[in-house]
Amino acid sequence: xxxxxxxxxxxxxxxxxxxxxxxxxxxxxxxxxxxxxxxxxxxxxxxxxxxxxxxxxxxxxxxxxxxxxxxxxxxxxxxxxxxxxxxxxxxxxxxxxxxxxxxxxxxxxxxxxxxxxxxxxxxxxxxxxxxxxxxxxxxxxxxxxxxxxxxxxxxxxxxxxxxxxxxxxxxxxxxxxxxxxxxxxxxxxxxxxxxxxxxxxxxxxxxxxxxxxxxxxxxxxxxxxx
Amino acid sequence: xxxxxxxxxxxxxxxxxxxxxxxxxxxxxxxxxxxxxxxxxxxxxxxxxxxxxxxxxxxxxxxxxxxxxxxxxxxxxxxxxxxxxxxxxxxxxxxxxxxxxxxxxxxxxxxxxxxxxxxxxxxxxxxxxxxxxxxxxxxxxxxxxxxxxxxxxxxxxxxxxxxxxxxxxxxxxxxxxxxxxxxxxxxxxxxxxxxxxxxxxxxxxxxxxxxxxxxxxxxxxxxxxxxxxxxxxxxxxxxxxxxxxxxxxxxxxxxxxxxxxxxxxxxxxxxxxxxxxxxxxxxxxxxxxxxxxxxxxxxxxxxxxxxxxxxxxxxxxxxxxxxxxxxxxxxxxxxxxxxxxxxxxxxxxxxxxxxxxxxxxxxxxxxxxxxxxxxxxxxxxxxxxxxxxxxxxxxxxxxxxxxxxxxxxxxxxxxxxxxxxxxxxxxxxxxxxxxxxxxxxxxxxxxxxxxxxxxxxxxxxxxxxxxxxxxxxxxxxxxxxxxxxxxx
Numbered sequence: 001x002x003x004x005x006x007x008x009x010x011x012x013x014x015x016x017x018x019x020x021x022x023x024x025x026x027x028x029x030x031x032x033x034x035x036x037x038x039x040x041x042x043x044x045x046x047x048x049x050x051x052x053x054x055x056x057x058x059x060x061x062x063x064x065x066x067x068x069x070x071x072x073x074x075x076x077x078x079x080x081x082x083x084x085x086x087x088x089x090x091x092x093x094x095x096x097x098x099x100x101x102x103x104x105x106x107x108x109x110x111x112x113x114x115x116x117x118x119x120x121x122x123x124x125x126x127x128x129x130x131x132x133x134x135x136x137x138x139x140x141x142x143x144x145x146x147x148x149x150x151x152x153x154x155x156x157x158x159x160x161x162x163x164x165x166x167x168x169x170x171x172x173x174x175x176x177x178x179x180x181x182x183x184x185x186x187x188x189x190x191x192x193x194x195x196x197x198x199x200x201x202x203x204x205x206x207x208x209x210x211x212x213x214x215x216x217x218x219x220x221x222x223x224x225x226x
Numbered sequence: 227x228x229x230x231x232x233x234x235x236x237x238x239x240x241x242x243x244x245x246x247x248x249x250x251x252x253x254x255x256x257x258x259x260x261x262x263x264x265x266x267x268x269x270x271x272x273x274x275x276x277x278x279x280x281x282x283x284x285x286x287x288x289x290x291x292x293x294x295x296x297x298x299x300x301x302x303x304x305x306x307x308x309x310x311x312x313x314x315x316x317x318x319x320x321x322x323x324x325x326x327x328x329x330x331x332x333x334x335x336x337x338x339x340x341x342x343x344x345x346x347x348x349x350x351x352x353x354x355x356x357x358x359x360x361x362x363x364x365x366x367x368x369x370x371x372x373x374x375x376x377x378x379x380x381x382x383x384x385x386x387x388x389x390x391x392x393x394x395x396x397x398x399x400x401x402x403x404x405x406x407x408x409x410x411x412x413x414x415x416x417x418x419x420x421x422x423x424x425x426x427x428x429x430x431x432x433x434x435x436x437x438x439x440x441x442x443x444x445x446x447x448x449x450x451x452x453x454x455x456x457x458x459x460x461x462x463x464x465x466x467x468x469x470x471x472x473x474x475x476x477x478x479x480x481x482x483x484x485x486x487x488x489x490x491x492x493x494x495x496x497x498x499x500x501x502x503x504x505x506x507x508x509x510x511x512x513x514x515x516x517x518x519x520x521x522x523x524x525x526x527x528x529x530x531x532x533x534x535x536x537x538x539x540x541x542x543x544x545x546x547x548x549x550x551x552x553x554x555x556x557x558x559x560x561x562x563x564x565x566x567x568x569x570x571x572x573x574x575x576x577x578x579x580x581x582x583x584x585x586x587x588x589x590x591x592x593x594x595x596x597x598x599x600x601x602x603x604x605x606x607x608x609x610x611x612x613x614x615x616x617x618x619x620x621x622x623x624x625x626x627x628x629x630x631x632x633x634x635x636x637x638x639x640x641x642x643x644x645x646x647x648x649x650x651x652x653x654x655x656x657x658x659x660x661x662x663x664x665x666x667x668x669x670x671x672x673x674x675x676x677x678x679x680x681x682x683x684x685x686x687x688x689x690x691x692x693x694x695x696x697x698x699x700x701x702x703x704x705x706x707x708x709x710x711x712x713x714x
Contacts, residue, residue, distance in 0.1 A: 181543055185574040188581050194546040
C-alpha cells in the first residue's frame with residue numbers, strides 16, 4: 001500500500017514511517033502543509049494520514065477540503081491532538097474518513113489505515129462473507145461454520161460482521177466500540193473483551209481451528225490463515 | 227457633545243417635528259387662502275349684481291342715492307364702493323378716484339392700497355360696467371383677516387420654538403442620564419478587564435434597554451467566571467492527579483536505564499511504562515471532556531433521542547460483563563422516552579453508572595437499570611446496585627473530581643466517573659441524585675421529556691440481552707427496591 005504521511009512532528013513522523021514500512025507499506029512523508037498538498041495532489045496514494053495542525057499557512061483540514069473539491073477520493077485519516085468530539089465531527093465533515101487523536105498506539109493507527117484502505121476498495125454489503133469454513137449471509141442473517149448453523153444475537157451478528165469484513169486485519173477495541181456499538185468513549189472495564197469471548201464461544205469453541213484471534217497489545221482479528 | 231447619540235437623536239426628532247408641523251400647516255394655509263378668496267369673490271359679485279339691479283330699476287341717480295346711504299351706514303371702511311361715469315369721474319362712493327392699479331374692465335382684481343393710515347392693505351376688487359358708460363367698483367379690504375393670519379404665523383413659529391427647545395433639553399437630559407449609567411458600566415468593565423471577574427454591572431429593577439443589556443452582560447460574566455474557575459480547577463486537578471502516574475513512570479524508566487536488565491525483563495518493564503502512559507492519557511481525556519462539558523460547548527450536539535433505547539443498548543453492552551461476575555443485570559422500561567440531549571455523553575454517563583455498579587455490586591449481586599416516566603413530563607434513568615452504597619457524608623464528595631471513597635480503594639479507576647455523570651446531568655439541566663438502597667446505591671438523573679417524538683428515532687429496543695433470564699422489558703411503576711436475583 002502506498003501511504004502519504006503529512007505530519008510536522010519529527011519524532012512522531014519517524015515512528016510512524018518506520019512502523020508503516022515494517023508493515024510492508026511504501027510511505028512518503030511531508031513535514032509541512034505545502035509539501036503535503038503538493039504530494040497529495042500529484043501522487044496516487046492508497047491512504048493519506050494527515051495531521052490537523054501543521055506549520056505554515058495551510059493546515060490539514062484546508063488540504064483535505066482542497067483535495068475533495070478537486071475530486072480526489074483518497075481515504076484520509078486525520079491525526080489530531082484535539083480530541084474533543086466536536087472537533088472530530090468538524091474533521092470528518094471537512095472530508096476526512098476517520099479520526100485518531102494523539103497520542104495513539106501504533107497498532108491503532110495501522111488497523112485504521114488498513115480498514116480505510118479496505119473500505120475505499122468498496123464494500124458490497126449484500127455479498128456473503130467467508131473466512132475459512134465460516135460463512136455469513138448479511139441478507140438472510142444466517143451464519144454457519146462448516147455445516148453447523150450458528151445462532152447469534154443481533155449485536156453479536158454485527159460484531160462478527162465487522163470482524164469478517166476486516167478479515168485478516170487487526171481490529172482494535174476502539175474501532176469495535178465505535179463501529180459496532182457507536183460508543184465514542186472508553187468504558188473503563190474490559191467489556192469488549194467479554195463480548196469477544198462470548199462470540200468466540202459460539203464460533204470457535206467446538207472447532208479445532210480458531211478463527212477469532214487476539215492480537216497482543218492491539219486487538220482482534222478474524223483469519224483463516226496462520 | 228454633538229457626537230452624543232442622545233443629542234443627535236433629539237435633534238433628529240426636532241427636525242422631524244418641524245417638518246411635520248410644516249407639512250400640516252402648508253395645506254391648511256393654502257386651503258384657507260383659496261376658500262376665503264373664492265367666498266369673497268362670490269360675495270362681491272353678488273353685491274355688484276344687487277347694485278346693477280338698482281341701477282337698472284332706478285337709474286344712475288337712484289344708484290347714487292343708494293350708494294351714498296350705504297357709505298353713510300358703514301362703520302368701518304372695510305367696504306369699498308365707487309360709481310363713476312364714462313370718464314372715470316366719481317359720482318358716488320367712498321373712494322376719491324379710480325385706483326390706478328385697477329383696470330377699467332369687468333373682473334376680479336387684488337390690489338394693494340393704503341386706506342386712512344392703517345398701513346398697507348390688500349383688497350379684493352370687483353369691477354362691473356353698467357349701461358351708459360357708468361363703471362361700478364365694489365371691493366373689500368382684507369384687513370379683517372390680517373390678525374388671523376398673524377396669529378397663524380405666530381402660532382406656527384411658537385410651536386417650532388417650543389419643539390426645538392424641548393427637544394434639545396430632552397436630548398441633553400437623556401444624555402446626562404445615559405452618560406452617568408454608561409460611565410458606571412465602563413468603570414465596572416475596566417475593573418473586569420484588569421482581572422477582577424467578581425464585579426457585576428449595576429442593574430435596577432425596571433426592564434429598560436440598558437438594564438436588559440446589563441443583565442445579559444452579567445449573565446455572560448457569570449459564565450466567564452465559571453469557565454475561568456473551571457479551567458483553574460482542571461489545572462489544579464491535573465497537577466494533583468497526573469503527578470502520581472508520571473512519577474511512577476519516571477522511576478520505572480530511570481530504573482530501567484540504571485539497571486539495564488536482560489531483554490525479557492526490559493520488555494516487560496517497557497510494556498508497563500506504556501500502560502502507565504495510557505493511564506495518564508485516560509485521565510487527560512476524561513479531564514478534557516469534563517472541561518468541555520462544563521464549558522457548555524456540547525449543547526450543539528443535542529438531538530432528540532430515546533432514553534429508553536439508549537439505556538437498553540447500554541444494558542445489552544454491559545450484560546456479558548455482569549454475567550462474568552454472576553450479577554443479575556435487569557432492565558426496566560415503560561416505553562419510549564424522548565428527550566433532548568447529547569447521545570454520546572448520555573451513553574458515557576450511563577456507562578459510567580453501570581460500570582460503577584458492576585464494580586461495587588458483590589458477586590451474585592443485582593443491578594437494576596430503569597428508564598421510566600417520572601411524573602407528567604420527566605424521564606428518569608436510574609442505576610441501582612446492592613453493593614456497599616455510599617454513606618450520607620460522602621454523597622456530595624463522590625461527585626467531586628478525583629475523589630475516591632473508602633470503598634473504592636484498591637479498585638481501578640481515576641475517580642472521575644461520577645463527576646462526569648454529574649457534569650453531563652448539569653449540561654442537560656438536571657443533576658445526579660444519589661440515594662440509599664439499604665443496602666446499595668441508587669443513582670438517578672431525571673431529564674425533561676420532549677413533547678413529540680420525531681419519526682427518525684428508532685423504535686423501542688428489542689429485549690435486552692441480559693444476564694438475567696427474567697429481565698425482559700416489563701412495565702413497572704417504581705424501581706426504588708431492587709428485587710433479589712432470580713437467576714443468572
